[in-house]
Amino acid sequence: MKTNNFLLPHYFQKIGWALFIFSFIYFAADLYAFNILELFDQKYSRYGTMILYLLLIFSALFVAFAKEKIEDELIQNIRFTSIVITAYISFSIFMIVWIFYAINHAFRFTSFYIDLRLINPVTMFMLYVVIFKTRLFISKRGLKNEE
Amino acid sequence: MKNNIRVERAIVKISQQQLADEIGVSRQTINAIELGKYVPSTILSLKIARYFQKPVEEIFQLEEGE
Numbered sequence: 001m002k003t004n005n006f007l008l009p010h011y012f013q014k015i016g017w018a019l020f021i022f023s024f025i026y027f028a029a030d031l032y033a034f035n036i037l038e039l040f041d042q043k044y045s046r047y048g049t050m051i052l053y054l055l056l057i058f059s060a061l062f063v064a065f066a067k068e069k070i071e072d073e074l075i076q077n078i079r080f081t082s083i084v085i086t087a088y089i090s091f092s093i094f095m096i097v098w099i100f101y102a103i104n105h106a107f108r109f110t111s112f113y114i115d116l117r118l119i120n121p122v123t124m125f126m127l128y129v130v131i132f133k134t135r136l137f138i139s140k141r142g143l144k145n146e147e
Numbered sequence: 148m149k150n151n152i153r154v155e156r157a158i159v160k161i162s163q164q165q166l167a168d169e170i171g172v173s174r175q176t177i178n179a180i181e182l183g184k185y186v187p188s189t190i191l192s193l194k195i196a197r198y199f200q201k202p203v204e205e206i207f208q209l210e211e212g213e
Binding site: 070 | 172178184185
């Protein structure tokens with residue numbers, strides 16, 4: 001093990017997945033059973049939904065920022081290239097969204113409108129998680145041929 | 148860059164997993180290095196060379212045009 005890379009211990013990944021599944025149960029319970037999402041609602045606040053959001057965000061954080069079982073330089077390399085790819089994709093999508101925004105601004109009666117909020121830190125983070133896990137899976141898949 | 152790790156492993160008759168455990172990396176890393184998908188760091192290549200008790204240049208060679 002070389003340098004510390006500020007990641008959470010490995011068991012946080014399992015906690016993250018458990019939270020993620022729990023948030024699904026929470027949401028399903030609201031749809032089909034009790035009205036959980038409005039559980040703690042007051043006149044001007046909605047705590048039930050907030051709990052759901054917090055569950056989702058924290059589960060994603062834990063899964064993304066926990067160490068793998070064996071942290072070596074290959075994984076660091078994969079992490080690094082995943083961030084770079086995430087940046088490239090995010091910039092490209094953001095450029096395209098801006099172009100559509102400009103077109104829509106110029107010609108009033110077109111329907112090219114895409115919300116500028118499409119690329120934001122949350123979506124970029126989720127993109128990073130998807131890209132990182134995918135590259136990790138591809139790297140592990142290459143292990144099938146034993147010697 | 149080419150490497151002879153697979154040959155050296157066959158000479159000493161150990162598996163990728165065993166080599167990985169000896170050096171302290173994951174089996175993925177050894178596999179990726181052998182397939183040429185990953186260029187190891189200097190420290191890692193020195194460790195590998197030290198394990199096979201050969202100089203580094205005997206295990207890793209630059210290709211034409213690099």
